[in-house]
Amino acid sequence: MKDLVRKVTEAFGPSGAEDAVREVIRKEVQPYVDEIRVDALGNLIAHKKGNGGKKVILDGHMDEIGLMVTRIDDDGFLRFGTIGGVNPFTSLAQRVYFGNGTVGVIGSERVDEPKDLKMEKLFIDIGAKDRKEAEAKVRVGDSCAFLQPFVDMGDRIVAKAMDDRVACAAIIETLKGLTTNHDIYAVFATQEEVGLRGARAAAFGIEPDVGIALDVTPTGDTPKGRSANVSLGKGAAIKVMDRSIICHPALKNYMVKIAEEKGIKHQLEVLEMGGTDAGAIQMTRAGIPAGVISIPCRYVHSPCEMVDMNDYENCVKLTKALCESPLTF
Amino acid sequence: MELRELATLPGVAGNEKEVRDAIMKELATMGVQFETDVLGNVVARKGNTGPKVLVDAHMDEVGLMIVYIEKNGFLRFAAVGVPASVLLSKRVYIGKDKVPGVIGAKAIHLQQPKERETVIPVDQIFIDTGAKSKEEAEKKVKVGDYAVFDTEYEELSPGVVKSKALDDRVGCMLLFEVLKEEWEGIRLHAVFATQEEIGTRGARISSYRVGPDMGIALEGTICADIPLADKDSYATRLGGGAVVSVMDRSSIPNRSMVDQLVKLARDNSIPFQFREATSGGNDAGAIQAARAGCPVASLSVPCRYIHTPFAVMSQNDFDAAKALLIAFLKSVEGGFRP
Numbered sequence: 001m002k003d004l005v006r007k008v009t010e011a012f013g014p015s016g017a018e019d020a021v022r023e024v025i026r027k028e029v030q031p032y033v034d035e036i037r038v039d040a041l042g043n044l045i046a047h048k049k050g051n052g053g054k055k056v057i058l059d060g061h062m063d064e065i066g067l068m069v070t071r072i073d074d075d076g077f078l079r080f081g082t083i084g085g086v087n088p089f090t091s092l093a094q095r096v097y098f099g100n101g102t103v104g105v106i107g108s109e110r111v112d113e114p115k116d117l118k119m120e121k122l123f124i125d126i127g128a129k130d131r132k133e134a135e136a137k138v139r140v141g142d143s144c145a146f147l148q149p150f151v152d153m154g155d156r157i158v159a160k161a162m163d164d165r166v167a168c169a170a171i172i173e174t175l176k177g178l179t180t181n182h183d184i185y186a187v188f189a190t191q192e193e194v195g196l197r198g199a200r201a202a203a204f205g206i207e208p209d210v211g212i213a214l215d216v217t218p219t220g221d222t223p224k225g226r227s228a229n230v231s232l233g234k235g236a237a238i239k240v241m242d243r244s245i246i247c248h249p250a251l252k253n254y255m256v257k258i259a260e261e262k263g264i265k266h267q268l269e270v271l272e273m274g275g276t277d278a279g280a281i282q283m284t285r286a287g288i289p290a291g292v293i294s295i296p297c298r299y300v301h302s303p304c305e306m307v308d309m310n311d312y313e314n315c316v317k318l319t320k321a322l323c324e325s326p327l328t329f
Numbered sequence: 330m331e332l333r334e335l336a337t338l339p340g341v342a343g344n345e346k347e348v349r350d351a352i353m354k355e356l357a358t359m360g361v362q363f364e365t366d367v368l369g370n371v372v373a374r375k376g377n378t379g380p381k382v383l384v385d386a387h388m389d390e391v392g393l394m395i396v397y398i399e400k401n402g403f404l405r406f407a408a409v410g411v412p413a414s415v416l417l418s419k420r421v422y423i424g425k426d427k428v429p430g431v432i433g434a435k436a437i438h439l440q441q442p443k444e445r446e447t448v449i450p451v452d453q454i455f456i457d458t459g460a461k462s463k464e465e466a467e468k469k470v471k472v473g474d475y476a477v478f479d480t481e482y483e484e485l486s487p488g489v490v491k492s493k494a495l496d497d498r499v500g501c502m503l504l505f506e507v508l509k510e511e512w513e514g515i516r517l518h519a520v521f522a523t524q525e526e527i528g529t530r531g532a533r534i535s536s537y538r539v540g541p542d543m544g545i546a547l548e549g550t551i552c553a554d555i556p557l558a559d560k561d562s563y564a565t566r567l568g569g570g571a572v573v574s575v576m577d578r579s580s581i582p583n584r585s586m587v588d589q590l591v592k593l594a595r596d597n598s599i600p601f602q603f604r605e606a607t608s609g610g611n612d613a614g615a616i617q618a619a620r621a622g623c624p625v626a627s628l629s630v631p632c633r634y635i636h637t638p639f640a641v642m643s644q645n646d647f648d649a650a651k652a653l654l655i656a657f658l659k660s661v662e663g664g665f666r667p
Contacts, residue, residue, distance in 0.1 A: 016581030040542075041622035068576050071561060071605040079561050081576055081607030120561075140603040141575030141587055194581060201622025 002157060002309065004028065004169045006150040009159035012099055014066030014083045014143040015191045018042055020099060021062045025168055025188050032175035033186065043202040044188040046175075053181030054209040054327050058174065058319065059199055059277045060167035061192030061215070064160070065301055067096060067124070068143040072135055076128030078104065083143055084193025088117045090302040096144040102126055102137045103147060146303035155309055156232070162305035164192065166295055167214035170312060174319040184323060192277055196244065199277035203284040210251065210327055211281035211290035214315065216297035216305065217269050228271070230296045232306070235265030236314040239292035242271035244279025248289035254329035255291060255322065262321045265314050269294050289329075293318055330355045330505060332482075332490070336498040339422075339477040341392030342409050342526040345369055348388040352501065352521050361508050370535040371521040373504075376512035382661055383518045383541035383623075384507060384654070385532055385612045386500025386548070387525035390493065391636050393421065393476040395456070398467060402460035404430065406476060407451070410526040414448045415637040421456060424474035430456040478638035488644040489567075495632045495640040497525065499647060500547035503630075506651045507658065514662040525612055529579065532612035536619035543586065543667055544616035544625040547654070549640065550574075550604060552631035563605065565631035568643045570600025571650040574627035576607045579614025583624030585667045586657075590626060593656040600649045604629065624667040628654055 007028070013021030022044050026036060033046040044062065065084035072078055088108075097103050104124040111117050124144070128134035150159040159165075171186050178184070185206050190198030192215075203211060217237050220228030230237050238255045239247050259266040271294075282290040295315050298306040330351070340348035349371055356363045356373050363373040371388075391410030398404055404423075408416065417434040432454055437445065456476065460466035480493035492498075504519045518539045523531030536544065554566040565572050573590050574582055594601035604627075613625040630650050632640040657665075 016576070017584065039621060040624060041617070068581075068607065070575065070603070070607060073560070079605070083576070083581075140605065141584070191581065197580075197618065198622075200618055201620070205621035 008165040008169050009161045015063040015194045017143045018190045029172050041198050041201045042190040043198045046186040048184040050183035051181045055183045057185050057208040057211040058171050059187040059213040060171045061164045061189040066145045076130045076134035078124040085301045088119050095147040097147045098144045148303040158306045160303045163216045170316050173316045180323045196280035200280040203281040213276045213278035213292045215276045217294035218300045219296050230269050232296050233308045234267045236318045237269035237294035239269045244275025247291040250329040251291040258321050264317045336492040336494045341475040342389040342524045344475045345388040345523045368531045368534045369523040370531045373519040375517045376515050379514040380542035381516045383544040385520040385546050387497045387522040395474045402466040404456040413451045420479040421476040423476040428469045430458040433457045480639045496549035496635040499549040499630045503547045529612050529615040532615035536616040546611045546613035546627045548629040549632035550629035552633045569602040571653045572604050572629035574604045579610030582626040583667045586626040599652045
């Protein structure tokens with residue numbers, strides 16, 4: 001299980017440049033589904049055929065946060081824009097890598113006070129001596145991801161792009177040996193981090209009866225951290241709401257009921273910031289009941305995102321139990 | 330149709346009628362088939378086979394809307410896409426009858442030292458039409474009327490033009506250039522869109538109706554190659570050629586379309602530059618999000634000072650954008666697919 005999470009988190013795929021991660025996921029999910037297609041926005045849609053049941057989307061986004069080069073200066077330094085929510089404090093002095101393997105480090109203009117550290121003060125240094133050398137390796141429009149190794153800490157693991165590759169892995173895991181009458185559409189969505197763009201298009205194309213997104217959620221269990229109900233190790237988090245969605249109440253209650261019946265460790269989640277693909281799915285066409293199973297994750301949107309494998313397993317169990325249930329709520 | 334004529338017409342977001350009428354008249358003269366939709370977009374079509382390619386430019390411009398008439402005849406207004414810092418001491422005209430007005434400012438003698446240094450917010454400034462009372466003002470202006478900047482179209486230097494509304498009448502002119510060509514092997518849908526400046530609303534509806542296989546938004550875009558600006562914040566350069574976007578707040582253009590634009594520019598020696606900024610958004614975002622989605626790109630002409638009463642552009646950049654756009658569409662005819 002950890003190996004699958006390692007493989008998918010290590011793949012390259014900032015929003016809009018998901019080609020590499022898509023191929024990694026395609027290879028992993030292929031054995032467990034009947035057909036696979038890629039739509040106009042690059043979503044990977046893996047369909048496991050049902051038998052008269054409901055059309056269900058299981059969505060996990062495969063894009064990750066990153067940076068995009070907007071300018072190469074005469075001295076060979078790269079200026080960039082952010083892809084998704086990236087902040088200067090977690091970026092400074094990090095290493096980044098591009099799709100072609102080029103590695104860079106993030107440096108800053110001189111700032112006198114830490115509070116003056118703004119994204120536009122930062123640049124990427126790929127070791128090029130001038131513009132010409134830089135342009136041989138990188139072009140304006142190229143994006144890069146944070147370079148951090150996957151580390152196995154025991155029950156807990158840490159990696160870049162846990163958001164939301166850990167959910168992609170959980171969906172693949174769910175499909176293994178799944179028997180259900182429902183038509184399951186596993187959507188490995190693009191461009192979530194820049195505005196839930198892939199999922200919206202995918203949901204329109206699929207026109208499901210139910211949408212379930214799997215995504216990470218920040219925790220409130222670190223020293224003097226934000227107040228949030230969710231803790232690492234306390235089970236699958238069933239979302240009540242975030243900034244993008246108030247989860248369909250009947251579906252949310254149904255999730256809780258199934259978790260209780262099956263004895264799956266779970267907790268409720270209310271997120272006062274951020275959104276998930278479920279928000280886009282819910283608003284598709286004439287509206288689709290949608291909910292979210294969240295995987296608790298510390299340090300979300302940093303290069304060091306941490307999850308607990310027990311939570312991961314509980315999320316897989318709950319997702320599987322839902323797919324095997326009648327989904328009448 | 331000339332840019333001079335098109336850019337001079339008033340068309341604040343939500344009130345594109347005069348621009349639309351002129352565009353429809355021109356399309357009829359050209360013999361191009363077109364239709365309009367419920368949000369006032371004009372969709373012109375050419376070509377009967379092949380992929381549906383939607384090329385979009387917006388008709389609307391930034392400006393003002395009258396929201397309240399004071400007892401003493403002064404007009405209060407809301408600004409649509411224009412910062413308060415550029416409004417003082419400008420001439421405008423209001424409504425269908427083009428009622429002239431000025432946005433007044435206190436004379437320096439009457440200003441407190443602090444007032445001289447701060448931007449006065451929109452809710453503290455007003456339009457003066459010379460009316461002495463509410464009754465007199467109401468004879469020529471109604472709440473809900475739009476005001477546009479009274480800016481003369483001029484050639485400042487050979488090939489360098491100053492005008493209001495270059496964002497995005499310059500894109501509309503590019504659409505006309507494309508519609509002058511004959512197209513086979515693509516189903517070209519040229520969309521003259523409404524309400525871009527207040528949230529890409531027209532394009533959302535037109536792209537849903539068209540259901541394109543790919544889309545290109547044409548824009549007059551930010552350009553800050555001005556004194557004291559840092560090169561890192563130029564975004565684009567006047568005279569630097571057609572502008573290819575790599576990301577903004579509304580979309581991440583499809584990489585293979587970007588690569589194709591760059592390749593065609595290089596192969597055909599068409600001057601081009603990247604948009605070295607990620608701020609702002611345009612209709613490409615709305616096109617990409619229509620129905621089950623489609624790949625998009627964004628091609629622009631650099632325009633200094635957009636979202637103020639006037640902007641400045643270069644004819645050479647327009648010619649480059651035109652050449653690159655036509656080369657791209659020809660390549661789609663020739664089989665290019667994103």
